[in-house]
Amino acid sequence: MPKSNVYLYFDGNAEEAFNFYKSVFGGEFAMVQRFGEMPDADKMPDETKNKIMHIALPLAADDVLMASDIMEGMGEPFKVGTNFSISLSTESKEETDRLFAGLSAGGKVEMPVQDTFWGAYFGMLIDPFGVQWMVNYDKNYQ
Known part of the structure; x- marks a missing residue:
């Protein structure tokens, strides 16, 4: 049976949002990956490299809040109200x-x-x- 978690998308401020969530929920980030860590990152603009590719904040034993910044040209554009996915593990x-x-x-x-x-x-x-x-x-x- 798969586990489900909420995955949020941000318009460049995922790190700021997750620092806020961390201050509310407590705990430590289980993972922080930046776009600059991707293969071929040297080909992307410098301002994109420090954006969040994936961040995870455990909320409980089996619950994790996750997110990334939306990169222009990758998938659907950022739109408040549809800026989330259900993530199945x-x-x-x-x-x-x-x-x-x-x-x-x-x-x-x-x-x-x-x-x-x-x-x-x-x-x-x-x-x-x-x-x-x-x-x-x-x-x-x-």
Whole structure:
């Protein structure tokens, strides 16, 4: 059975927002990755390199609030009200493929499921009802 968490998108102020959330909820960031850590980061503008690619703040044993800054030209543009996804963490590649295929049927694939440079098997989609989903199998945490 997959676990679900909320994944938020920000228009360049994810770090500021998550420092605020950390002050409210407490705890420590489980992960902070910047766009400058991506392969080929030397080809992106300097002002983009320090933006948040992924940040995670555990809220409880199985609950994690996650986010990233939206990069222009990558997926849907930033829009308040639709700046979130439901992130599913699966237990296998097979479960990832099954859920991704089911949720994307009649919808729109934003990023096909694939192995990623950060070590996960991951894909993004918008279902037929306009809900944004991320489906993620991270073999490093199994």
